[in-house]
Amino acid sequence: xxxxxxxxxxxxxxxxxxxxxxxxxxxxxxxxxxxxxxxxxxxxxxxxxxxxxxxxxxxxxxxxxxxxxxxxxxxxxxxxxxxxxxxxxxxxxxxxxxxxxxxxxxxxxxxx
Amino acid sequence: xxxxxxxxxxxxxxxxxxxxxxxxxxxxxxxxxxxxxxxxxxxxxxxxxxxxxxxxxxxxxxxxxxxxxxxxxxxxxxxxxxxxxxxxxxxxxxxxxxxxxxxxxxxxxxxxxxxx
Numbered sequence: 001x002x003x004x005x006x007x008x009x010x011x012x013x014x015x016x017x018x019x020x021x022x023x024x025x026x027x028x029x030x031x032x033x034x035x036x037x038x039x040x041x042x043x044x045x046x047x048x049x050x051x052x053x054x055x056x057x058x059x060x061x062x063x064x065x066x067x068x069x070x071x072x073x074x075x076x077x078x079x080x081x082x083x084x085x086x087x088x089x090x091x092x093x094x095x096x097x098x099x100x101x102x103x104x105x106x107x108x109x110x111x112x
Numbered sequence: 113x114x115x116x117x118x119x120x121x122x123x124x125x126x127x128x129x130x131x132x133x134x135x136x137x138x139x140x141x142x143x144x145x146x147x148x149x150x151x152x153x154x155x156x157x158x159x160x161x162x163x164x165x166x167x168x169x170x171x172x173x174x175x176x177x178x179x180x181x182x183x184x185x186x187x188x189x190x191x192x193x194x195x196x197x198x199x200x201x202x203x204x205x206x207x208x209x210x211x212x213x214x215x216x217x218x219x220x221x222x223x224x225x226x227x228x
Binding site: 041044089099102105 | 116147152153154155156160219
């Protein structure tokens, strides 16, 4: 049972344009959400998070939007840069400890 | 500040054998989580240790076990290896989980385990 779904396995975007990565979840008990970026041969690196009591969180070029009624979140990267090319994982957590459920990832390619 | 390190980098075992993977958490972090990432999948939560005690477990059989030491480093042990155990095993550390549930986790580079 995939509780966190990333339905787009890959995405190509021109440098300077906006990248939008989407994520859907099924478990209404999730109360915080995170995005991680992963380069080959490295572990995932934390990008940005959002609590379920918010609908938007911004950090520089990265903005995460949360739509609780639709159980949907998205990561916007503006402007996209070639160094952003990586696999992006959406993740969600619940409970008093950090059991984090990951999606399968979306591979982003930013074309110079 | 030293990041999360894992050893070994790669490992090849045969079915039925036992394996121990090691993780050193980032300085000041007392919580360690282990994940299994199969090819083409996202990381799957195995279990978490907080101050040397198991603090949550995912859907993995008992042959997956762990330890956390007083210096907060950790081990993942897998007994009776199966072919499906072939995966990247990731360790992640984070600051005191009781202070904030929203703490980001810092991942190591992983150990690539191949079971033949």
